[in-house]
Amino acid sequence: MTELEKQTEEKIFEAATDVFIEKGMDGARMQEIADRAGINKALLHYYYRSKEKLFDAVFTIIAKQMLKRFAPVFDENLTLEEKIRFYYQQQTDFMKRSPRLPLFILNEVSRNPQRVKNVLKHMDHTNLLKILEEQHGDEFARYKINRETLPQIMTSIAAMSIFPFVAKPIIEAIFEKFGTNFNEYIERRVDFATAFTYNAIKSREK
Amino acid sequence: MTELEKQTEEKIFEAATDVFIEKGMDGARMQEIADRAGINKALLHYYYRSKEKLFDAVFTIIAKQMLKRFAPVFDENLTLEEKIRFYYQQQTDFMKRSPRLPLFILNEVSRNPQRVKNVLKHMDHTNLLKILEEQHGDEFARYKINRETLPQIMTSIAAMSIFPFVAKPIIEAIFEKFGTNFNEYIERRVDFATAFTYNAIKSREK
DNA sequence: AACTATTTTAACCAAATGGTTAAATTAATA
DNA sequence: TATTAATTTAACCATTTGGTTAAAATAGTT
Numbered sequence: 001m002t003e004l005e006k007q008t009e010e011k012i013f014e015a016a017t018d019v020f021i022e023k024g025m026d027g028a029r030m031q032e033i034a035d036r037a038g039i040n041k042a043l044l045h046y047y048y049r050s051k052e053k054l055f056d057a058v059f060t061i062i063a064k065q066m067l068k069r070f071a072p073v074f075d076e077n078l079t080l081e082e083k084i085r086f087y088y089q090q091q092t093d094f095m096k097r098s099p100r101l102p103l104f105i106l107n108e109v110s111r112n113p114q115r116v117k118n119v120l121k122h123m124d125h126t127n128l129l130k131i132l133e134e135q136h137g138d139e140f141a142r143y144k145i146n147r148e149t150l151p152q153i154m155t156s157i158a159a160m161s162i163f164p165f166v167a168k169p170i171i172e173a174i175f176e177k178f179g180t181n182f183n184e185y186i187e188r189r190v191d192f193a194t195a196f197t198y199n200a201i202k203s204r205e206k
Numbered sequence: 207m208t209e210l211e212k213q214t215e216e217k218i219f220e221a222a223t224d225v226f227i228e229k230g231m232d233g234a235r236m237q238e239i240a241d242r243a244g245i246n247k248a249l250l251h252y253y254y255r256s257k258e259k260l261f262d263a264v265f266t267i268i269a270k271q272m273l274k275r276f277a278p279v280f281d282e283n284l285t286l287e288e289k290i291r292f293y294y295q296q297q298t299d300f301m302k303r304s305p306r307l308p309l310f311i312l313n314e315v316s317r318n319p320q321r322v323k324n325v326l327k328h329m330d331h332t333n334l335l336k337i338l339e340e341q342h343g344d345e346f347a348r349y350k351i352n353r354e355t356l357p358q359i360m361t362s363i364a365a366m367s368i369f370p371f372v373a374k375p376i377i378e379a380i381f382e383k384f385g386t387n388f389n390e391y392i393e394r395r396v397d398f399a400t401a402f403t404y405n406a407i408k409s410r411e412k
Numbered sequence: 413a414a415c416t417a418t419t420t421t422a423a424c425c426a427a428a429t430g431g432t433t434a435a436a437t438t439a440a441t442a
Numbered sequence: 443t444a445t446t447a448a449t450t451t452a453a454c455c456a457t458t459t460g461g462t463t464a465a466a467a468t469a470g471t472t
Binding site for chain 4: 235236237247248251255256257
């Protein structure tokens with residue numbers, strides 16, 4: 001693969017990523033991807049034979065990048081509270097840079113649930129629970145976190161960080177009337193969510 | 207407007223609602239709406255002159271119905287904890303019946319943020335903050351809830367109830383590997399979220 | 413029965429879209 | 443320089459899609 005070929009393929013991939021995230025699979029146009037990549041439609045099909053294949057390539061890589069970003073949560077040597085903060089910080093930083101990405105992923109996964117399985121396929125999931133239990137067994141016991149409550153807690157944490165970006169237009173519209181600024185709200189989000197979550201967990205101690 | 211006309215218009219509206227929620231504005235096809243309504247395309251345009259107008263009608267009514275459903279939160283004579291539970295219960299019941307609706311709304315609002323403003327336009331928002339402060343002034347003081355933390359708390363509550371349905375395919379895929387069942391998880395969601403939220407708020411008391 | 417409104421049929425249109433093709437051109441390489 | 447690969451140009455195609463039209467048929471009303 002020559003240097004030029006790599007450049008072109010990268011240019012196409014980046015343009016496709018932008019357009020797909022902005023417009024979704026249905027709304028995206030091959031012509032627009034070609035335009036943004038600074039090439040023509042013929043060359044676009046020269047590299048990626050179809051819209052479907054191009055989309056699959058984009059989606060797979062994006063999803064894997066996101067997963068990789070949060071892997072440290074499972075091997076960092078942190079307390080439970082530090083780990084919660086670390087996750088909120090990572091997720092928020094990431095979405096500040098790519099605010100439209102979460103909605104894009106939720107959408108396309110909803111349109112084709114099989115995609116999740118393809119991405120998770122190569123992940124060693126069997127150990128995740130064990131790892132968490134080994135690292136935080138004492139805290140889990142103290143706060144009565146078991147296989148029934150852990151999913152509730154984990155989805156709550158994901159929800160608290162992701163939802164504000166997914167519902168941004170609605171939240172902004174309401175905030176506007178309340179005199180609240182969205183960016184300031186986001187700046188305080190990591191601190192608030194960490195305290196909120198950890199307090200809720202701590203209060204489970206009898 | 208005759209009885210038959212009403213029936214037809216209703217049939218069209220319901221079919222359009224289903225298709226738009228399933229496929230979104232971009233993915234929806236006028237032919238499919240006509241088919242599901244049991245009529246033909248010509249008649250469809252006889253009632254709604256364009257896809258755009260049909261979509262606007264559907265979206266506006268759906269959004270207003272959702273808003274109306276949560277209005278009682280502001281006038282029910284309940285404690286803060288009861289009110290939180292009431293909201294979670296309403297929202298969850300609603301989404302159990304229309305699981306695809308939240309993602310649909312988030313999507314279309316993201317594609318056209320102006321829509322939120324049109325829906326909120328006719329709402330008396332100025333009083334909402336005052337009403338809450340009058341009803342729960344003592345609790346707000348005790349738990350140090352002010353104009354800065356209230357938005358954080360409210361978005362957290364919305365997030366905890368809505369997100370599981372929006373991210374259902376992802377959550378299901380992960381749960382499958384963890385041996386957790388999504389429906390059981392949802393059955394326990396209202397209780398968990400209420401306790402989680404209220405404990406987090408209570409712990410703000412020094 | 414006469415009249416009006418609703419619904420169907422069916423053909424049609426223009427625009428957009430994903431995709432193809434072949435030939436010419438330019439750049440890279442041996 | 444000869445050859446190969448990358449890129450452009452530009453015309454083309456089939457299909458889909460939102461939308462239109464006109465005439466016939468059906469139902470509802472007076």
